[in-house]
Structures are given as structure tokens and as C-alpha cells.
Amino acid sequence: MFDTLMILSLTILTVAILLNLFRLVRGPSNADRVQALDAIGINLISGIAIFSVFLHTHAFFELILLIGILSFIGTIAFARFIERGYAIERKR
Amino acid sequence: MSASAEVIAGIFIFVGTIISLISAIGLVRLPDVYTRSHAGSKSSTLGVLSVLVGTLLYFVISEGYFSIRLILGIVFVFLTAPVAAHVICRAAYRSNVPLTETSAEDQLKDYFEQQSKEVNE
Numbered sequence: 001m002f003d004t005l006m007i008l009s010l011t012i013l014t015v016a017i018l019l020n021l022f023r024l025v026r027g028p029s030n031a032d033r034v035q036a037l038d039a040i041g042i043n044l045i046s047g048i049a050i051f052s053v054f055l056h057t058h059a060f061f062e063l064i065l066l067i068g069i070l071s072f073i074g075t076i077a078f079a080r081f082i083e084r085g086y087a088i089e090r091k092r
Numbered sequence: 093m094s095a096s097a098e099v100i101a102g103i104f105i106f107v108g109t110i111i112s113l114i115s116a117i118g119l120v121r122l123p124d125v126y127t128r129s130h131a132g133s134k135s136s137t138l139g140v141l142s143v144l145v146g147t148l149l150y151f152v153i154s155e156g157y158f159s160i161r162l163i164l165g166i167v168f169v170f171l172t173a174p175v176a177a178h179v180i181c182r183a184a185y186r187s188n189v190p191l192t193e194t195s196a197e198d199q200l201k202d203y204f205e206q207q208s209k210e211v212n213e
Contacts, residue, residue: 002098009109016109019116023128031125031184038176039119039132043112045169046143049162050105053150061161064144068168075176083183 006054010047017043034078041071097153104146111139124192125184133177140169 017040024036045064052060077087118131144166151157191198 002102005102005106009105012109012113016113016116019113019120023119029125029184029187029189031180031187031189032128034183035125035129035132035177035180036119038173038180039115039136042136042140042169042173043116045165046108046112046140049140049143049147050109053101053105053147058151058157058159061159061165064165065161065168068165068172072168072172072176076179079176079179079183083186 003054006050009050010054013043013047013050017047030082031079034075034082037078038071038075041067041074045071094154097150100153101146101150104149105143108139108142108146111135111142115139123194125189126181126191129177129181129184133173137169137173141166144169 020036020039020043024033024040027033027036045067048060048063048067052058081087112135115131115135118135119128122128122131144162148159148162148166151159151162185200
């Protein structure tokens with residue numbers, strides 16, 4: 001029963017990621033695409049959490065923190081690039 | 093002991109994934125970048141927080157294993173997801189992405205025009 005509920009939750013999460021992927025492909029501006037990538041990263045975090053409950057292991061908890069940090073840094077870098085045309089300032 | 097853990101974790105995780113699905117539907121159906129950012133940032137953050145709290149409670153109740161890494165992940169996602177949404181919206185506005193036609197007024201545009209007028213004087 002519990003395993004069935006976990007598989008159902010993973011299915012719903014997959015549908016959510018596919019809808020985000022639609023926005024990633026279709027999005028009219030670049031900010032839409034960065035937004036969709038950020039949402040996909042956040043949904044991947046909850047997918048890993050559901051998998052670690054499903055497999056009864058706590059070996060994957062580092063990955064949650066790691067994907068959170070990487071998704072945040074990537075979003076910030078893309079947003080700076082969209083706004084100013086460069087991501088890291090050059091020292092003169 | 094294990095049954096109560098399964099019930100509590102199951103409720104939290106299922107509600108969290110439903111909220112994520114609602115966020116994704118909002119991301120598809122809403123008309124412009126700013127409203128989509130509103131849907132995408134708030135409700136997907138709430139969904140992932142619910143799933144992580146469910147995972148934490150499952151391992152605490154069933155095995156007595158309290159994970160500091162999971163707590164750190166919850167705090168980090170809670171702090172950074174709104175900041176990321178703010179930065180994306182700011183970049184979109186600065187790169188002149190238009191608002192949707194049904195939006196009534198744009199107060200930030202008036203503010204920018206007034207500021208540039210003061211600089212010119």
C-alpha cells in the first residue's frame with residue numbers, strides 16, 4: 001500500500017516535470033526557460049527524497065543538498081547573464 | 093510504529109507532489125513571465141518542503157535516524173528559492189520582457205521614468 005502510494009507520487013511528479021519541460025521548450029523569452037529549469041531542479045530534489053523513502057535508505061541525502069546548491073548557483077548565473085550580458089565581472 | 097510512520101509520511105509526500113503538479117500547471121497556463129514566476133516559485137517551494145518534511149518524519153519515526161543533512165536541505169531550499177525567483181523576475185524586467193495585456197498598470201515603469209527625469213535635470 002505504502003509502496004503503491006510512493007509510485008503514485010513519483011508518477012505525479014513525472015507529470016509535473018513534463019509540464020515544466022513543455023514550458024522549457026515553448027517559453028517565449030529566456031527568463032521563462034531559466035524559470036522552468038529552476039522548477040525542474042526543485043522537483044528533482046523531491047524526487048530523490050521520495051526515492052530514498054521508497055528504497056528505505058539514507059544514502060542519498062547529500063544529493064538533495066548538492067542539487068539544491070547547484071540549481072541555485074546556475075539560476076543566479078543565468079539571470080546575471082540575461083540582465084547584464086556577462087556572468088562574472090572582469091577586473092580592470 | 094512503522095505503520096504510523098507510513099501514514100504520516102504518505103500524507104506529507106502525496107500532498108507535496110500534488111502541490112508540485114499544481115505549480116507545473118500554473119507554469120503552463122499563466123500568461124506572462126511574472127505571473128508564471130509567482131506560480132512556479134511559491135507553490136513548488138511549498139511542495140518540495142512538504143516532501144522533505146515527510147521524508148524527515150518517516151526516518152525519525154521508523155528508524156530513529158535524525159538527519160542533519162535533510163534539515164540543512166530544507167533550510168537551504170526555503171531560503172534560496174524565493175531569491176532565485178526574484179533575480180529571474182528582475183532580469184526579465186530589465187531586459188524588457190513585456191507584461192501581459194490584461195495587467196492594469198506598471199508602477200515600476202513610472203518610477204524609472206521619474207528617476208531618469210531627475211537625473212537629467
